[in-house]
Amino acid sequence: MLTGDRPTGALHIGHYFGSIKNRLKLQELGAEIWQIIADYQVITDREVAGDIVGNVRNLLLDSLAAGVDPEKATFFTHSSVPALNQLLLPFLSLVSVAELQRNPTVKDEAATAGIKAISGLMLTYPVHQAADILFCKGNVVPVGKDQLPHIEQTRVVARRFNERYGAIFPEPDALLSEVPMILGTDGTKMSKSKGNVVELRMTADETAKKIKGAKTDSERFITYDPENRPEVANLLELIGLCEGVAPATVAEEIGNGGGGELKKRLTEAINTELAPLRVRRAELAADPGYVEGVLRRGNERANEVAEATLAEVRTAMGMSYA
Missing domain, CATH: 1.10.240.10 (Tyrosyl-Transfer RNA Synthetase)
Known part of the structure; x- marks a missing residue:
């Protein structure tokens, strides 16, 4: 299972009921959990990342305090796993600009953020998310209904890669939460x-x-x-x-x-x-060394897996030169 959050601030009850409790159920069932802290994705809809270090730490603290077990879950940050991000290049060759422009979730997120000119990063966000999911061969992704177009895009990327170069990636399934969308204190979507x-x-x-x-x-x-x-x-x-x-x-x-x-x-x-x-x-906050160690070990494991997957991709594409 691959899941994650953007480190734009501390987690809230929308995350807790809509996602974290599902992660805990899957953890109890023995699923292998990969939890991405999507720091690169912070700048998809904003010009500056803000207190990214503090937000990453807060996100980790919230997740660990909620019960996500670092012995059963791998926490890692986008920017710390170069091989994961390199998968974006071959994946981009599998989708058209028109397909990316039609993605309703990207349009909605841009409108919510008040963005008139969508950046290249935001436009390709669904493909970046495909790399997040597929680098670890994720096959279950807990999401809200608004994220279903992203999962379908990932399925398309996996399918087209497998058809063109050979079967490497699973086509992941979305796991929808039974919890209704939680509104914020102002009556709009909690954000x-x-x-x-x-x-x-x-x-x-x-x-x-x-x-x-x-x-x-x-x-x-x-x-x-x-x-x-x-x-x-x-x-x-x-x-x-x-x-x-x-x-x-x-x-x-x-x-x-x-x-x-x-x-x-x-x-x-x-x-x-x-x-x-x-x-x-x-x-946990009183022991910063422990929290830092959880992230360091998670980044190390994510790099090992991402590099192995990238090597598979290079071989399948005929780009392995060693």
Whole structure:
């Protein structure tokens, strides 16, 4: 399984419920987990990377604190694995510019970021992601629905390479989360860049403050109606994820308690859910050498695998000269 995150800031509850919990389930089932920290992809939709070192460390801390086991998972950064990135060159020869320009996810991400002129890096982002997945022969990729076009592009790259040069790569399958899209506190998609997130590392008080400002609606009586009351439904779904209770049941229990009771219960639910993670995170943050060692060992392993895969590719393409 290949999964990953862009180090643009600390992880939030959208990552936790939508992706990390799935990673933990797969870890328990014995899947080999590769977790990329996609530092090169930070600059696909922004001019500067920001505090990239700090963000990489925060992302690692959040993942480890959540329970991803470095003995079962390989953490690595894009920029530290040259052979992975070199796969981008032959892969680009397998797709047309028109195919890249039609990718709906790239268009949506550019629109969200307010980008009018798409850079070459952003346009080829789906092929770069194909290299991320295929260098380690990844065959399962947990994604949201908005990322399905990227996985299909990876399948196309793998298929065309195998047809042209010989079977080397699997055609990976997407693993969709059962968790609905989690909205931010402003009622739009939860995003670090929007500042509408509840970060995993927040204190209980910071979490309460964030949730207090979450958007609901003018109706006092709480009902679960995702179509007509999306913001209220979102908060009910979050409670349900924390407590293991159906959102409709939570709504019935709150009823006339209104938005105030809804937010109070959500605050308690999230703080209870994340309490062990936050304790573990503080412990890990106090031992920076351990965290650095996890990344160093992961980068070493990723380089070994990427170089072996690149050697396979060169041989298949008739470019092995030694």
